Amino acid sequence: MLRHVLSVAVPLSLSVLLSACSQSEPPKPLARPAMVVQPQPARAATEAYPGEVHARYEPDLAFRIGGKVSKRLVDSGARVRRDQPLAELDPEDVRLQLEATRAQVAAAEANLQTVRTEYQRYKTLLERKLVSQSQFDNIENTYRAGEARLKQIRAEYDVARNQAEYAVLRAPQDGVIATRRVEVGQVVAAGQGVLLTLAADGDREVAISFPEHAIERFRIGENVSVELWSQPDKRFSGHIRELSPAADPQSRTFAARVAFDDAKVSAEIGQSARVYVSADGQVPLSVPLAAVSAEGGQAFVWVVDPATSTLHRQPIRIGPFAEDRVPVLEGLKADDWVVAAGVQVLREGQQVRPVDRDNRSVKLLAKE
Structure with a gap:
């Protein structure tokens, strides 16, 4: 009898416990730690453009x-x-042409010698009144024509000789x-x-291309700095020597040449280089490179709401990337808190626990 009672009571108690568990609220998900930073002023902001070392004079032959x-x-x-x-x-064709012209020169010289002799004889006869003036004029014209013919043939011979050298x-x-x-x-x-x-010996330059949207910011004579791939720890002063007035029809970029201020810079033809151009303080803020994501061609960052510690996506307009930071042209304020790592796994409205680089909790307060 006792065994029967236990067999009924135990399943009943388990069902009551399971029913009670199913009616309780599920536990709230823990807030995800997120390393946050605030945008920093961009110190000495520069824009970098890749280039290649060329000779200043590169004649096509x-x-x-x-x-x-x-x-x-x-x-x-x-x-x-x-x-x-x-x-x-x-050289066979030009050699034959040269030989033919040389033979024409010899024939013209022989003809001129004949008409010159005839001219001298008629001149003597005219002085003795043995020939008429018209007869002498005809011989004189023949002589002048012989001289002109020889001059013409000699010029043709010089051209043929030059063409033989042009081979x-x-x-x-x-x-x-x-x-x-x-x-x-x-x-x-x-x-x-x-x-x-x-590639002629002498001055070396860096050939670069400027983007179409920024071409108005550059001018001939503007000071820049150049870093060679083979000498990454050195920057050489230079200036924009040449700037194309028209964009390339395929790349839609403007070709430019950057000359070194020091002609003795050791730069070899074909070396990779990077040209740094000052942004003239146009970039007020910057964020770490890892903080920036993009979707559909639009860059954005995750900004934490100080009141609720939740995330929202903030579209931004950025400038050229530096080595570890990205200049922000529009979209951020200096007192915003931006997630600086792990941005690929975040979502809109997600609650986070702000921490610093040492995993210490951060109280989200705007900068004074």
Whole structure:
């Protein structure tokens, strides 16, 4: 009998306990710790633009006459001296033309010698009244025509001789071959494209591109600083020497050249560089790089409400990124509290427990 009573009472008590648990409120989720900071004034705000070291003078080289390339004497990166041969055309055609013009010069010289002799003889006969004036005038005109013909043929010979020399492409000055687009067997026209590009010895510059939306802030002669990839701990003073008046049709950026103030800066062709331009105090605040997120092309940060310790998404407009901070142009105030880490796992309206970098609780008070 006792066993029967226990078998009924135990399940009944368990059901009463479970019913009581189901009717109690679920425990509130614990507030998530969130490291918070306030925006800081941007000290000496600068904008950084990537660039590449180039020679100030980079002439594009091509043959002045057409023909078939028979020799290529240099490769990219080769150091060359002034007047050094770089490539040659097949010389057969220009050689034949030179020989033909030389033969015409010889014929014109022989003809002039004949008409000169005839001219001298008629001149003597005219003095003796043995020929008429009209006969002498005809011989004189023939003589003058012979002189003009010889002068013309000699000029054509000089052109042919120059063209024979143009069959050899030579370096206009000392430098390094930056690019090569010519091969043996290639048929080229006079002045066709760019076969070789020479980076001339001398001044070095940094080629950069400025964005379209900020081009009005830059001007020729503006002071900048340059950091070379090979010398990250040094910054060299420079200035904007050249600024394109028109945007590139593909990238929509404006090409610029930055010259070093010190001509002795050790910068090699093709080195990576970074150009820093002062923002002239236009960026009042900045936040840590890890605090910024973006969605749909819109940058934002998570701001903590001091009254409720809840989050809301705050859209911002930012400037060029620095190494560890981001300048904020619009959207934040100096007394806002911004979440500085773990922003990828946060959501709108979430309650957080503000802490500092040492995991100590932070009382959210605006700056005095």
